[in-house]
Amino acid sequence: MLKNPAGERGAFIAVHSALLITIFTLFVVLVMSIVTGAKVGGISSKNPVTIQITGHQWWWEVTYPNSQADQTVITANEIHVPVGTPVVVLTSSADVIHSFWAPNINGKRDLLPGYQNAVWMQVDKPGIYRGQCAEFCGYQHAHMGFEIVAQSTEEFSKWLEQQRKPAEPPRDPDAAQGLQVFMSHACVMCHTIRGTDAGSRMGPDLTHIASRHMIAAETLPNTRGALAGWIVDPQSTKPGSQMAANPLPPDDLNALIAYLQSLQ
Template sequence: MSRRVLGPPALLLLLTGCAGVQSALDPAADQAARIETIWTLMLWICGIMYLLVLAFLAAAIWKARRRLAGPPLAQGQKSDYEQPLLRALNGWVGLTVAGLLVLTIGSFFVDRQLALAEAGDALKIRITANQWWWKVEYEDPTPSRSIVTANELHLPVDRPARIELEAGDVIHSFWVPNLGGKQDLIPGRTNRLTLTPRRIGQFRGQCAEFCGLQHANMALDVTVESPQAFAAWAEHQRQPAPPPTDPRLVHGRDVFIGATCANCHQIGGEAAFGETGPNLTHLASRPSLAAGARPYSRGALAGWIADPQSLKPGNHMPYVATTPDELNALVDYLDSLK
């Protein structure tokens, strides 16, 4: 892990529970590197202009003090500083125009590179933003090999990913700072974004457009891995949940299907086909819970089911009345969904 992304990002991870680093100044993909280039260019130009403003201000104050300390000018007499000041102003206008021209040209070329990002043999992904979680779908020409998961994004290194972005309710914004720039998700419209990761690691994505009460708790765990590791992960995700054999897990599954859980959530291989909430087929393999609100653990899962509003106030998961035994059996079953 790069040294320069420790500190505030690491502290943020401890607070949010979302695995991965978040820094736009530590690019791990082609798109983020190009954005950092224009950011660095802007920093240098604006920094130099700022220092020049301070230098001119200091010079003006110094000359004004000298003029006040000298003899007063006679009527109609011109100051010795008038011509140099006029030349300095003309030079300053030229310098400003040149700086803006460089920024405009640089921005044009970076935007063009981002828009024309190479997407041959791209991994096709559709991400739908909801209040307040992410639905992630990996498309495949064979429908049975498509993958549906939630709040996690896995990408193979050195392969472009063409991501279609949609919103299920209000305007959201998809942003993984280490991999690329922001892209809005607007209801009724499909936007697209290409990411080409170049470094293996875990990164933090988030919604970057205020979308309601729990906007801050709408994170996305992003894992960039080797092609072999990605293929293994994808093949595992295609597998349905194994039918439980332990009596307690069977009881937990029956609670899940018999309660309102199955109306909103889907579990592959079971009679649960809900589309309103996240797909839970491999829930226990995810690093965080409730879109990064907490690191995943059995205790956090139990607390989430028992009282979802205390963990994430305003979310759309209803309270489900269960007895202590039913709750423990349900948590045991969901915790077995690796």
Template sequence: MRRGAVAPALPLALAACTGVQTPLDPYGEQAGRIAGLTWLLFGGGTAIFLLVMGLLALAILAPARLRRGMGSHRFVLLGGIAFPVATLAALLVHTLGVSRALVLPAEAAPLRIEVIGRQYWWEVRYPDAGEGAVTANEIRLPVGREVELLVSSADVIHSLWLPNLHGKIDMIPGRVNRQRFRAGRTGALRGQCAEFCGLQHSFMAFWAVVQEPAEFEAWLARQRAPVPPPASPEAARGMRVFGEAGCGACHAVRGTEWQGRLGPDLSRVGSRLSLAAGALENRHGTLAGWIAGAQDIKPGNSMPAYGRALEGADLLAVATWLEGLR
């Protein structure tokens, strides 16, 4: 490769080591251990590759006397058996130590968060906060506090992966798996379903927002509280249309008669970073577009398209009301 072609590639390679969805930019101790093991494997693999290439060059270019020595039984036993066995054994012991450290609890009473995988979205519950602390497609975390995720599935096998904080964990119907971690700094991190679960698997993402403890507690209090009344006549119209269209049969909105469980809880949908499990940015236009054409945007999901059932003004009114639920 020419030198001029290497320079543009370096920023791209380095950029892959940082960001909101990479195990190489750890936000906590567990992800830091995984990143350290990753760099050890990268470095060790590179060193062994260079060593093998060097020995190959010697076997081809070295004087005959040295090449005969490299073909001796002693050299083969040391380089071909003893060295790999010792290296792999040391790596195994180190890896087992890292694996043990990843599963050992650090606190007796972590913050428990239930995450239920569904085709193709995430239900998130905070059982320690009491009834009503429910959201969707977004996990809020307090910085510096240990968290225990209790993950399960309502349909098929999913896998939750939040690479900046921990490794992958399977979500299996009828079983609850657990994962503990602690975020060391604030930020918005992206997670993903890492097990093929159907047509829209690649669009089954979520955001994890790490906040200061006081900010997190304020957010949690808002989640438990009933939604505020509509702030404008258009929002009031949107709330009425929401009920008339039967949306409450699938969605819950706290403080109202609508307590559906088939779809995401919409009580504070206006405060979330994304719609449709990371498929869209959350703003007024995308809210209306999602309601109108959910099957065009994300075919195969359970949300019907209301583009023909509702007039444009009604669609915009519903989006206005939902956007105000913060």
């Protein structure tokens, strides 16, 4: 039988190298897990802010619960948190499996239909942090973003207090006409504006939509032009979304936008 010492040495080196790579990879994963665990484990559970996140195709419902129903805040896609304060996020899904992921803050957490999960986080530096659904959830999965706005305790308290208020009656004539347009068209079938008779929960709560940076789950900036395009033809931006087209006459569209932009 012929032997090939060179081949045997090569095979030994290959196996040895593969073993070293595997050990090194496992070591790195272990260190990262310990660091992440220490970071999460270091979050105090004393007096946390509780936020409920519900995933929808393809947007995020954000609720700040309160024992008094009229003090509960419901918004969409924009999560405000106080800096340096522990936050417990209770997650669930209204339809399919989603995954809540804010890569600069914490790990992923799946949102499951009919089941509530929880993730702890604490943001120690003010700023706006991008988040994203990390579980393929349908055609517009890539357009299911959110942002976490970390602000001082004082700024957060002011924001929360403002969000608790119902929408103010429009003072501007165009905005007043816009309210009538909202209430007489398909908008009222899907959205809530507290302080009006619009109370549907099918789509995002719009009570303070003008206070948000983005619309359509971080897909478009919250500007007059983007808002108009989203209202008239949402399918061109997010095909398959449940937002229906609203081909309004120009005067009605301008009035509706004036009203929505008054909802600070």
